[in-house]
Amino acid sequence: MGNKALKYIPGYYPYRIDEDGKVFASHPIxxxxxxxxxxxxxxxxxxxxxxxxxxxxxxxxxxAFNKLLPED
Numbered sequence: 238m239g240n241k242a243l244k245y246i247p248g249y250y251p252y253r254i255d256e257d258g259k260v261f262a263s264h265p266i267x268x269x270x271x272x273x274x275x276x277x278x279x280x281x282x283x284x285x286x287x288x289x290x291x292x293x294x295x296x297x298x299x300x301a302f303n304k305l306l307p308e309d
Contacts, residue, residue: 243270246301249283254301258294 243253243261253261253270260281261270273281280291298306 244301246297248300249285249297252283252297254294254297256302258298258306260294260297 241255241257243255246252246254246260251263252273255261260273260275262273263269264271273283275281275294276291279294281294281297283290283292295306298304
């Protein structure tokens with residue numbers, strides 16, 4: 238992971254994103270950030286209020302950094 242800064246995503250509290258568009262979640266026991274597996278269509282599965290929701294990485298990046306991903 239290196240020295241990349243992780244930024245919390247507004248509205249998706251335990252999830253964080255870095256500048257490269259990789260989404261991380263806190264490990265339930267240790268609390269360290271763990272990479273969330275990305276689906277083939279650039280989406281990730283996020284748990285909100287006990288339900289699994291699929292959301293685009295570009296939307297999470299836009300919420301966190303207020304700009305588009307370089308690929309978009």
